[in-house]
Amino acid sequence: MSSSRSLSSEALPHAEAQPALPQRHVVAAAEAGARVDKLLGELPGITSREMARRLIAEGAATLNGETPKPADRVRADDVIDYTVPPVRPSRLKAQEGPLEVLYEDRWVAVVNKPPDLPVHPGPGHRQHTLVNYLLWHCTDLSGIGGQMRPGIVHRLDKDTSGVLVVAKTDEAHINLARQFKARTIERSYLAVEVGAPERDGGTVSEPIGRHRSNPMKRRIDPAGKHAVTHWRVLRRDTYFTLLRLRLETGRTHQIRVHMWFADMPVLGDPLYGGRRYRGLDIPLELRARLDRFRRQALHAERLGFHHPMTGEHMSFQAPPPEDMQRVMALVLPDPTVPA
Numbered sequence: 001m002s003s004s005r006s007l008s009s010e011a012l013p014h015a016e017a018q019p020a021l022p023q024r025h026v027v028a029a030a031e032a033g034a035r036v037d038k039l040l041g042e043l044p045g046i047t048s049r050e051m052a053r054r055l056i057a058e059g060a061a062t063l064n065g066e067t068p069k070p071a072d073r074v075r076a077d078d079v080i081d082y083t084v085p086p087v088r089p090s091r092l093k094a095q096e097g098p099l100e101v102l103y104e105d106r107w108v109a110v111v112n113k114p115p116d117l118p119v120h121p122g123p124g125h126r127q128h129t130l131v132n133y134l135l136w137h138c139t140d141l142s143g144i145g146g147q148m149r150p151g152i153v154h155r156l157d158k159d160t161s162g163v164l165v166v167a168k169t170d171e172a173h174i175n176l177a178r179q180f181k182a183r184t185i186e187r188s189y190l191a192v193e194v195g196a197p198e199r200d201g202g203t204v205s206e207p208i209g210r211h212r213s214n215p216m217k218r219r220i221d222p223a224g225k226h227a228v229t230h231w232r233v234l235r236r237d238t239y240f241t242l243l244r245l246r247l248e249t250g251r252t253h254q255i256r257v258h259m260w261f262a263d264m265p266v267l268g269d270p271l272y273g274g275r276r277y278r279g280l281d282i283p284l285e286l287r288a289r290l291d292r293f294r295r296q297a298l299h300a301e302r303l304g305f306h307h308p309m310t311g312e313h314m315s316f317q318a319p320p321p322e323d324m325q326r327v328m329a330l331v332l333p334d335p336t337v338p339a
Contacts, residue, residue, distance in 0.1 A: 027078040036063055036080070037070035045084040047177040055082055092121065092150070094135035095128060101137070102316050107172040107309050108165055109138060109151075112318040115161040115295055120152055134166060141166065142173035153177055154185075154250060161321050162189070162300025167308070175308030180250065186304030189245045189255060190234075190320055190337060192297035192328060194276045195264040196241055201232040204258040208251045217271050218253045220261050227251045229258040234338050239280050240267065240331035244301070256296060267327065269296035286330060293327050301337075 025043050040061055041049035053070050055061040061082035063072065103110040118129040134141060134151060141151030151166040153176045167173035179185050209224025211217035228248035235242040245255055256272045259265055265273035274296055278287060304315040328335035
């Protein structure tokens, strides 16, 4: 049975909001011509272009004393003034729950997230998330992610398992966010796919945007965000394939959407064709056993990054969880994963 406790201001270092400090940046000649939201998103204290746009919309960022549009271009010697809002205290409950910690120090924690666990609270799951369990375990998480996402630098889908890094200080959070933005983070995934590609590897480079009618889904959209996924065949059978995938970008549902587009949907994926095996000529018993696998067969196998404080390169790996290993044993003649 899990238990919970609320964190007081003594328990969380970030519980008392720090005052917001105005900051100023004078545009260098080399930065001239950049979009103001892009440049602002790279300045100290700003972790993303999304955060930059929010500051602009709230009037907390100006260009030469006036509120710009996000797409406005800057010129040399322009002055950007901005104020990073204070971190608000987290009101989330710290809850005891399953947490496999692969590494931890005073700045970061690396965990192996199990399937069927949301990373942070959201609609339909206000408690018993990875964040709740982390707050019980270590209490000192970065406040930059906000009240509902303390410490969260990147995410995995609820039903995707695997390696995830969490920031315990704001300084570590900002550094890791910059590594993700610069695409220097090394990420590889394992996935069981429905399909048998003719090639042994390839790349999907297609922009991804929101689905027009289903807010839970994403789609290939020419007006969407740039997204690149590299894939390589590790094992194959008549109808199923084990892939290792490497991400250049990190869009929502990226692997799931790209593999659907490549006609190799992730096995079990309820949103992107992962139940397509029902139309295949496979034994009814096998089909029934696959029907009991109720999530996408997708696992974040490896994560590599430079330590945000020491600069040391660090790499972590975790094997697929038992449910995915059982599925691999069902559909592949050799379910072992090559190095």
